[in-house]
Amino acid sequence: MAQDPQPVPDSGWRRVGNSAIELSLAGLATGPVDRVWYSASATLLIHTQSGRVLETSDFETWHPSNVAVPPDLPPRVAPATLPDGQARVRSGSKVIYAVAKFAYRSESNGAAWDNLTSYRGASIVGDLADLAVSPSNDDEIAVGGSAGVFRSIDGGKTWSGLNQTLPNLPATRLLSLPSGEEGVRIELADGSAVAWEPGEKIAWTPAQNFDLAIEAQLRQLYSSQRGQNVTAIATAGDYIYTGTANATLAVSSDRGASWISFPVAAAGTVERFWIDPQDSRVALAVFGARTNQPAGTSPVHIERTENGGIFWDDFTANLPDVTASGVTADPSSGAIYVATANGVFMTYTDLATLATAPPKWVQIPGLAQAPVTDVRLDDQGHQLWAATDGYGVFAMLAPHRFRDPRVVSTADQIAQATAPGALVSVLGARVETARAGDVAVPVLAAGNSESQLQIPFDVQGDSVSLAVDNGSGSRTLPAVPLASTAPAIFVDPDGTPLLLDADSGVMLDAMNPAHSRGRIQILATGLGRVNPDWPTGIPGPQENPPRVVAPVQAFLDRQPVQVTRAVLAPYIGFYLVEIEIPKIVDSGPAELYLNVGGQASNRVRVYIQP
Numbered sequence: 027m028a029q030d031p032q033p034v035p036d037s038g039w040r041r042v043g044n045s046a047i048e049l050s051l052a053g054l055a056t057g058p059v060d061r062v063w064y065s066a067s068a069t070l071l072i073h074t075q076s077g078r079v080l081e082t083s084d085f086e087t088w089h090p091s092n093v094a095v096p097p098d099l100p101p102r103v104a105p106a107t108l109p110d111g112q113a114r115v116r117s118g119s120k121v122i123y124a125v126a127k128f129a130y131r132s133e134s135n136g137a138a139w140d141n142l143t144s145y146r147g148a149s150i151v152g153d154l155a156d157l158a159v160s161p162s163n164d165d166e167i168a169v170g171g172s173a174g175v176f177r178s179i180d181g182g183k184t185w186s187g188l189n190q191t192l193p194n195l196p197a198t199r200l201l202s203l204p205s206g207e208e209g210v211r212i213e214l215a216d217g218s219a220v221a222w223e224p225g226e227k228i229a230w231t232p233a234q235n236f237d238l239a240i241e242a243q244l245r246q247l248y249s250s251q252r253g254q255n256v257t258a259i260a261t262a263g264d265y266i267y268t269g270t271a272n273a274t275l276a277v278s279s280d281r282g283a284s285w286i287s288f289p290v291a292a293a294g295t296v297e298r299f300w301i302d303p304q305d306s307r308v309a310l311a312v313f314g315a316r317t318n319q320p321a322g323t324s325p326v327h328i329e330r331t332e333n334g335g336i337f338w339d340d341f342t343a344n345l346p347d348v349t350a351s352g353v354t355a356d357p358s359s360g361a362i363y364v365a366t367a368n369g370v371f372m373t374y375t376d377l378a379t380l381a382t383a384p385p386k387w388v389q390i391p392g393l394a395q396a397p398v399t400d401v402r403l404d405d406q407g408h409q410l411w412a413a414t415d416g417y418g419v420f421a422m423l424a425p426h427r428f429r430d431p432r433v434v435s436t437a438d439q440i441a442q443a444t445a446p447g448a449l450v451s452v453l454g455a456r457v458e459t460a461r462a463g464d465v466a467v468p469v470l471a472a473g474n475s476e477s478q479l480q481i482p483f484d485v486q487g488d489s490v491s492l493a494v495d496n497g498s499g500s501r502t503l504p505a506v507p508l509a510s511t512a513p514a515i516f517v518d519p520d521g522t523p524l525l526l527d528a529d530s531g532v533m534l535d536a537m538n539p540a541h542s543r544g545r546i547q548i549l550a551t552g553l554g555r556v557n558p559d560w561p562t563g564i565p566g567p568q569e570n571p572p573r574v575v576a577p578v579q580a581f582l583d584r585q586p587v588q589v590t591r592a593v594l595a596p597y598i599g600f601y602l603v604e605i606e607i608p609k610i611v612d613s614g615p616a617e618l619y620l621n622v623g624g625q626a627s628n629r630v631r632v633y634i635q636p
Contacts, residue, residue: 038475039392039412039420042210042520043222045195046187048229051173052150053187057196057215057416059170061095062158070158070168072175074194076215076415078396085177088192090395105136116157118164121181125157129169131182142182143169151176151185193396195230197413199298199352200402201237204521207617207631212413213238222419223615224521224631225535252276258311260299265306265334269296273326275311277335286335292316293326297351298400304357307334310341312350312364328353328364343384345371352400356407361426363390363410365398370412372425393420406441408432408453409519421519423475427454433492433506436478436599437514437551438628443507444481444490447562448514448552449599452477452503457494467492468563470598480599481508482562483555511576511623512552515630516600523618523630524549528604539633542609545590546618546632553578553601553622556594566594571602576623580605582632583616592622610636 046054058075065071071081073095081091101115101122108115110126115136117123124130128149130139143149152173160166165181174189196215204210209223211233221233241259248268249256258269266278273293276285294314302308311329319325327350329338345364352365360374362385370393373385396416403410403424410424431454434441444450449470457477460467462485471478481490491505516524525534528545532538540546556572566572571593578592580603588606595602603620613635620627 039422040519041417042411042419042421043226043230044190045193045416045418046190046229047173047195047220048231049152049173051152051187052176052185054189054229055152055173055187056189056192057174057194058155058172059175059194060155061098062156062168062170062175063096064158064160064168065093066161068160068162068166070175070177070188072170074416076194076196078194078416080192080194082188085188086191103135105132106134107136107139109139109141114156116159116167118159121164123157123159123167123182125154125169127153129154129157129167129182140182142178143185151187190229193416193418195418196415197399197418198415199400200411200413200419203402203404203409203411204519205405206629207521207615209521210411210419212419215415217242222520223536224517224523225537225633227535227537258296258298260301260309262301262303262306265301265309267299267301267309267311267335269299269311269313271295273313273316275329275335275338277309277331279307279334288335288338290326290329290338292319292323293329294349297349298353300353300355302355302357308332308357309335310353310355310362311338312353314349314351315347315367327366328362341373341375341385343373343387345387349397352398352402352413354401354403354410356403356424356426358407359426359430361424363401363403365401365412367397369393370398370401370410374426374429390422390425392422393417406432406434406439408434408439408441423453428475429454431455431503433503435512435514435552437516439519440514440628441506442514443509443512445509445512445552445554446481446483446485447554447556447560447599448481448512450479450481450506452479452492452494455494456496458497460492460494462490462492468598470563472496478599480562483560484562509625511554511625513550513620513622513625513627514552515548515550515618515620515627517628517630521631523632525618525630525632534632536633539613539635540607541634542607542636544607546605546607548580548603548605548618548620549595549597550601550603550620550627551599552627553592553603560594563598565596565598566600568596571595574601574603574622578603579621580618581621582607582618607634610634612636 049055061073069083079091080088101117109130113124113126129142152171154171168177176185197212199213201211211221219233219235220230245256255271260267273290275288294316300310325347328341348367355362370390371387373387396414400413411421436449436451489505490508492503526547553574574592590604592603618632619629
């Protein structure tokens, strides 16, 4: 039964990472740029491969522009020779430049050329597509190509990238979300993969793309078998879902031995699938815009099946007639999210039964600057992630959580067991007061989208059920298992752990690694009771803090390390575990976790140098 969605609370998108990629070039890279040119006032303009025009006058801040791309005119004077048969020439007042894979400069009208971007046979600024000369200075040039935009103010002797704030990251798909010590991984328009790892501060870095390679092979295989261009594929158990450029959906329930085909009239290219993780017969498919819409037909952008592809139902309803390129859903709440060229839309419906009324889609505020290419929910359905063409990746509290609040560990936002003294958050609800049975529960922070509470030290039983009140009404939240310990290391929403250098107090990350023989302070929650007893809702003391009663172990890359102390921290609900790093010889990231009273914490990433 379709449900009318309530207005979506604007809980706010947060940006994850930036738009730059580290490719070991002359500067940070980004997505492809196919044209660069200067205006008469020396403003630099570019045309991205995805079709946007952007400009900068300070070479740091980029803005969208409505300026038309100028024609590619021949040079004022033809050079004597070309450095490359495919090169195009750009004229300065006294010198000329040429651009092909590399950039070249000549002060002799082409009699001789200097290669400006080659090092050991490779381009230090990526493979080039265009070059522009400033109208005010022959030595100021800009190039655009596969790695974005680079600029030189000394005639090409040195280069700097202009990509760190350039909104041109061509993110096309969310491949994986932060989990443990791993960060978010996305697919780019060229089929490569990059990741923003926990603790990263500078740029996306190249990542493994084995899954993309396997998917490409499967698309090629099924395209050959079917004689049609397979554009989307998804698998779950024995089920294989495929979609083609001519809007045909085909499903196999026996790993490809047999197929059921379902052509969809009035639809464009099949872009992507979502399969219910609990029932592979239930799936959603989204479609691009159709270029030639048949007269008298309504465009189709999303279809749903509940019987493994035997029948598909049109769920488009009031979605805008633009490309829908990503889809995800939360079966427990019936929420569906679709990524479109006009932003992210959501609706509620019961995915387990055939809807008797069409869904009603509402737009989630924000992300109007660039087309949204994909959406995805984390495994617990708490965070909604979106990839955009240009501006990168964003995340927010999933709007369906406002209808269906959940109790999670404040440290890592995971719904799991809790322990006496632990910090928990209620996602999707403002909490003014709370009780666990007859025991008052301190409310430490109350926000419209999230509230933080501390589980009392004296709570007892196998579970804790929180009765909460927001000032205008009360409700009882689902019970949470209660254990003597439930350790969790604090991480930010992108997976960066809250680790401090014990001597300097500096937060450790990729830019500030830990060192051999150094000490790391780990901020965690859920370590249970302390000795001497400490009152709930009060920060731990600075001097002689109470010690954790349960035995505490720490593991670095699964090897035990020395725990020098485990005590209450001077923040409500926080514990401090201090460890000593052994002598190491290798640099790089390592996996760190705690084991407290026989219970393991979340895995986090720590960067270490000898």
